[in-house]
Amino acid sequence: MPIEINWQLLMPELIIALTLLIVLVFDLFDSISKSILGWMTIVGSGIALWVSIQMHQAGTVGTQFNDMFKVDNFSLFFNIIFLVSTILVALISLSYLGRDDRKQGPYYLLILLATLGMMLMAAGNELIIVFLGLELMSLSLYVLAGYFRDSPASSEAGMKYLLLGAFASAFFLYGIALIYGGTGTTNVPAIAEAIIAPNKSPLLLAGMFLLIVGFGFKVAIVPFHQWAPDVYEGAPTTVAAFISAGPKAAGFAAFLRIFMEALPNLQVEWSGVIIVLAMLTMTVGNVIAIAQTSIKRMLAYSSIAHAGYILIGLAAANNDGISSAMLYLLVYCVMNIGAFGAVILAKTEDGESLVISDYAGLGLRKPLLAMFMTIMLLSLAGFPPTAGFVGKFYIFKSAVQAGHIWLVIVGAVNTAISAFYYLRVVVTMYMREPEEELPFASYPSTLVVGLVLAAIGVLLIGILPSLMLAPAQNSVF
Amino acid sequence: MLLSIVIFLPLLGVIAIALLRGLGASAIKGIALVIGLLTFIVSLGLYTGFDTTTATFQNVTQQAWIPGLGTSYHIGIDGISLWLVLLTTFLTPVCILAAWNSVEKGLSGFMMSLLALETGMLGVFCALDLFLFFVFWESMLIPMYFLIGIWGGERRIYATVKFVLYTMAGSALMLVGILALYFQNNNSFDLTTLSGPFEHSHLLFLAFFIAFAIKVPLFPFHTWLPDAHVEAPTVGSVILAGVLLKMGTYGIIRFCLPLFPDAATEFTPLIVPLAVIGIIYGALVAMVQPDLKKLVAYSSVSHLGFVVLGLFSKNPAGIQGSVLQMINHGLSTGALFLLVGMIYERRHSRMIVDFGGLAKGMPIFATIFMIVTLSSIGLPGLNGFVGEYMILFGSFVQGAFSKIYVVLATAGVILAAVYMLWMFQRVMFGTLDKTNEALPDLNAREIVVMLPILLFIVWIGVYPKPFLSKMEKSVGLVVTQVQTEPAVGRAGEQILQDTELALHGTQRAQNEKIEKEAETK
Numbered sequence: 001m002p003i004e005i006n007w008q009l010l011m012p013e014l015i016i017a018l019t020l021l022i023v024l025v026f027d028l029f030d031s032i033s034k035s036i037l038g039w040m041t042i043v044g045s046g047i048a049l050w051v052s053i054q055m056h057q058a059g060t061v062g063t064q065f066n067d068m069f070k071v072d073n074f075s076l077f078f079n080i081i082f083l084v085s086t087i088l089v090a091l092i093s094l095s096y097l098g099r100d101d102r103k104q105g106p107y108y109l110l111i112l113l114a115t116l117g118m119m120l121m122a123a124g125n126e127l128i129i130v131f132l133g134l135e136l137m138s139l140s141l142y143v144l145a146g147y148f149r150d151s152p153a154s155s156e157a158g159m160k161y162l163l164l165g166a167f168a169s170a171f172f173l174y175g176i177a178l179i180y181g182g183t184g185t186t187n188v189p190a191i192a193e194a195i196i197a198p199n200k201s202p203l204l205l206a207g208m209f210l211l212i213v214g215f216g217f218k219v220a221i222v223p224f225h226q227w228a229p230d231v232y233e234g235a236p237t238t239v240a241a242f243i244s245a246g247p248k249a250a251g252f253a254a255f256l257r258i259f260m261e262a263l264p265n266l267q268v269e270w271s272g273v274i275i276v277l278a279m280l281t282m283t284v285g286n287v288i289a290i291a292q293t294s295i296k297r298m299l300a301y302s303s304i305a306h307a308g309y310i311l312i313g314l315a316a317a318n319n320d321g322i323s324s325a326m327l328y329l330l331v332y333c334v335m336n337i338g339a340f341g342a343v344i345l346a347k348t349e350d351g352e353s354l355v356i357s358d359y360a361g362l363g364l365r366k367p368l369l370a371m372f373m374t375i376m377l378l379s380l381a382g383f384p385p386t387a388g389f390v391g392k393f394y395i396f397k398s399a400v401q402a403g404h405i406w407l408v409i410v411g412a413v414n415t416a417i418s419a420f421y422y423l424r425v426v427v428t429m430y431m432r433e434p435e436e437e438l439p440f441a442s443y444p445s446t447l448v449v450g451l452v453l454a455a456i457g458v459l460l461i462g463i464l465p466s467l468m469l470a471p472a473q474n475s476v477f
Numbered sequence: 478m479l480l481s482i483v484i485f486l487p488l489l490g491v492i493a494i495a496l497l498r499g500l501g502a503s504a505i506k507g508i509a510l511v512i513g514l515l516t517f518i519v520s521l522g523l524y525t526g527f528d529t530t531t532a533t534f535q536n537v538t539q540q541a542w543i544p545g546l547g548t549s550y551h552i553g554i555d556g557i558s559l560w561l562v563l564l565t566t567f568l569t570p571v572c573i574l575a576a577w578n579s580v581e582k583g584l585s586g587f588m589m590s591l592l593a594l595e596t597g598m599l600g601v602f603c604a605l606d607l608f609l610f611f612v613f614w615e616s617m618l619i620p621m622y623f624l625i626g627i628w629g630g631e632r633r634i635y636a637t638v639k640f641v642l643y644t645m646a647g648s649a650l651m652l653v654g655i656l657a658l659y660f661q662n663n664n665s666f667d668l669t670t671l672s673g674p675f676e677h678s679h680l681l682f683l684a685f686f687i688a689f690a691i692k693v694p695l696f697p698f699h700t701w702l703p704d705a706h707v708e709a710p711t712v713g714s715v716i717l718a719g720v721l722l723k724m725g726t727y728g729i730i731r732f733c734l735p736l737f738p739d740a741a742t743e744f745t746p747l748i749v750p751l752a753v754i755g756i757i758y759g760a761l762v763a764m765v766q767p768d769l770k771k772l773v774a775y776s777s778v779s780h781l782g783f784v785v786l787g788l789f790s791k792n793p794a795g796i797q798g799s800v801l802q803m804i805n806h807g808l809s810t811g812a813l814f815l816l817v818g819m820i821y822e823r824r825h826s827r828m829i830v831d832f833g834g835l836a837k838g839m840p841i842f843a844t845i846f847m848i849v850t851l852s853s854i855g856l857p858g859l860n861g862f863v864g865e866y867m868i869l870f871g872s873f874v875q876g877a878f879s880k881i882y883v884v885l886a887t888a889g890v891i892l893a894a895v896y897m898l899w900m901f902q903r904v905m906f907g908t909l910d911k912t913n914e915a916l917p918d919l920n921a922r923e924i925v926v927m928l929p930i931l932l933f934i935v936w937i938g939v940y941p942k943p944f945l946s947k948m949e950k951s952v953g954l955v956v957t958q959v960q961t962e963p964a965v966g967r968a969g970e971q972i973l974q975d976t977e978l979a980l981h982g983t984q985r986a987q988n989e990k991i992e993k994e995a996e997t998k
Binding site: 363364378383384385389390393394396397400401405408409412413415416419420423424427430431432465466469470473 | 542543544545546582583608611612613615616618619622623626627633634637638641642645646648649650652653656657659660
């Protein structure tokens with residue numbers, strides 16, 4: 001049977017694949033400046049972003065490859081999240097990688113490969129496709145985490161991430177196998193049809209729990225979160241920003257799609273588990289973040305806590321829950337990359353300053369940098385009028401609608417706890433005097449552009465949320 | 478439209494200062510003062526255009542904002558919020574002028590924080606949409622956090638973090654309450670369409686009340702207040718005492734009482750003792766403070782106890798007295814903090830033992846201090862008396878709780894006289910020692926700062942009618958909403974009329990009495 005391919009449906013993925021090939025080819029020529037590769041990545045992702053937005057607005061729906069690959073507003077909205085993250089990460093990477101030409105080519109290649117993997121995950125209408133996307137993404141990330149070969153911390157991060165990530169993939173694959181055993185199919189809608197109320201075999205439930213474990217690793221949910229702080233701390237800061245953003249969103253994309261579309265009939269079984277995991281994740285992430293002295297570790301625990309907030313949306317399991325999780329992921333990616341970008345910006349001449357106390361007095365000495373950092377941290381803490389507030393509010397609202405009042409109370413109390421450590425950085429920047437004057441380096445212009453974009457995004461979505469809220473509400477499957 | 482201008486004009490000032498900060502200190506101060514005064518002048522339009530014959534919201538603007546969340550930009554004022562808006566717009570330029578020479582570092586940031594804070598506070602008083610209210614309620618935290626944390630005293634970081642965390646802990650619960658109300662209000666955050674009875678009204682009441690009680694602060698939630706006050710810069714203390722605390726009492730009168738009357742009635746026996754404990758405890762602790770600023774801070778706990786007592790008396794006189802007392806406290810405590818700030822700038826000490834005999838060297842300062850002290854005590858003829866009297870009168874005559882509480886609260890009035898006058902005596906009289914001899918008296922700018930406040934202190938004390946008449950209808954509506962029991966078998970309109978009649982009666986009797994007493998004193 002010949003396969004009819006609708007190329008138009010695959011446009012964003014094809015554009016990324018093409019960009020990837022161009023980057024690969026251009027990297028072969030020694031005569032050209034390699035910094036152009038970063039710009040190619042940005043332009044390619046930009047075009048793919050524009051195409052995705054057009055397709056989203058047109059409400060394009062369709063499946064490809066024997067129903068394995070599904071393009072709908074859900075996957076297109078996630079494409080927007082991934083591509084925005086990729087563009088921002090590429091922008092903050094341009095100056096970070098320095099002038100070393102050998103480093104540039106593979107870096108952008110891996111970023112693009114990971115992005116392609118994420119897009120496959122969001123569009124996967126078949127557990128195997130989701131797994132393929134997951135592996136494409138994860139393998140690229142393992143290499144990226146260990147990208148600075150000369151740095152022991154980076155190598156350690158890469159190795160740790162590889163070992164734990166491989167375990168998680170194995171769990172995930174085993175879960176798929178058991179679900180196949182229980183239903184006889186790996187197609188998402190077909191699984192939902194195969195699970196009829198009384199037929200809840202233990203096999204199926206075991207498969208479901210293994211999927212939760214697998215996703216739990218990938219998006220860093222407590223108690224599967226231990227890799228995150230070490231990897232974030234050791235990996236190059238731009239890579240940490242990347243890992244914390246896009247891949248988390250991709251994990252949640254598949255998480256939402258599989259649990260809401262393939263396993264809705266098991267909701268009674270999984271919703272309790274998700275609620276407990278959400279509460280645990282938020283609380284553990286926030287409480288441990290308080291004790292951190294390194295800004296990268298603090299952001300790692302904060303990103304764990306944020307996975308907990310997003311889980312609330314899944315626990316709510318209604319339309320608002322899904323769209324609020326999507327909106328929050330978008331907001332979270334922008335503000336988290338922005339926060340990591342500000343960390344990169346706070347570079348001294350001898351290297352990055354990663355201890356929070358180094359930031360003392362930054363408010364007066366580097367007002368622009370301090371302002372960026374403050375906007376991002378306030379948004380992460382969920383203060384109005386930033387995007388973080390709207391996102392959190394919408395998630396809580398969906399959970400109240402679903403009747404999970406206690407979950408919302410835990411979430412709201414966690415917001416207050418999180419304010420403590422986010423504000424501590426602001427306190428250090430504006431309210432403490434520096435013990436010694438650290439020689440801060442000057443601002444690289446591309447990094448500032450990236451941060452300005454992130455700050456505009458955070459404030460714009462905060463003040464006029466309808467810009468992104470309506471598209472998110474429009475994207476539920 | 479007018480109201481939107483009042484709310485966002487200060488924000489325009491923030492942007493203007495951010496853009497023009499390069500022009501130097503005097504330009505920054507000039508912009509801030511002009512914007513502050515302009516906001517006040519524009520807000521006077523709200524006063525002159527206010528219709529006293531209706532209890533409905535006025536100057537209403539409603540615009541779709543986030544349809545996907547069911548919220549709109551909905552603002553308006555009634556006779557209660559009108560006064561708090563005016564208090565805010567009045568105190569802000571006063572504060573800008575008071576801070577003229579006292580900010581050493583980051584002047585532009587200071588003025589920007591102050592103006593941003595004004596927008597936040599005005600928004601809280603005008604929001605008629607729960608989501609909008611919460612946005613303003615939370616966003617006002619950030620400028621206050623910077624004001625205390627950057628320009629504060631030695632333990633400023635501890636104080637500012639404590640302030641933010643206390644407020645956030647309270648607002649976390651309020652957020653849940655707001656969301657729960659949303660689903661009982663046909664999926665809308667609009668305050669004007671909210672009408673009870675609500676499911677789980679007890680829990681909802683508590684969710685709101687605890688957030689407000691922390692802000693007021695009601696005993697035992699008050700521990701953040703002395704820290705914040707003592708560490709805040711003078712202007713921060715003035716705004717904190719003058720306006721920020723009123724956000725708590727305003728919340729009670731706007732949300733807790735009218736939305737959850739049953740729960741309010743049931744919790745009255747619990748809340749009123751706490752208010753009375755706050756009155757007595759605040760006064761007793763104020764008495765033994767060696768630090769002037771701390772003394773004033775604890776006196777706030779005591780004064781706000783009166784306001785809460787009056788609110789839960791649930792009758793027109795008591796609630797009107799409470800609203801008036803909110804303004805009074807804003808004026809007199811704000812003035813006290815300004816005066817303490819002025820003496821601190823000269824002597825770099827706030828310890829009572831360091832002073833004595835100041836009246837000899839600084840007669841103008843001493844005179845103004847005396848008037849403000851007496852106003853704070855509640856001397857007839859000055860503003861404090863009218864408010865306290867109405868609260869006690871309302872609580873005693875028609876209060877929804879035992880009279881013994883009112884008797885105890887009255888003891889707070891006496892204690893206030895004890896701690897304030899004792900403090901005044903130790904600071905102003907006695908021997909003037911060497912170090913204090915050289916302290917200069919108030920300069921022209923400082924007198925200009927104090928004079929408008931004194932004007933209102935005397936005005937409200939002598940002739941409170943214009944203030945009371947504007948809030949009469951709105952308070953009457955709150956009273957009818959909170960007294961729901963007799964509603965069986967009677968049309969709502971009838972109750973409204975009855976209450977208005979009763980209100981007029983009490984009102985007239987009181988006004989006559991107050992005027993008579995003011996004359997005799």
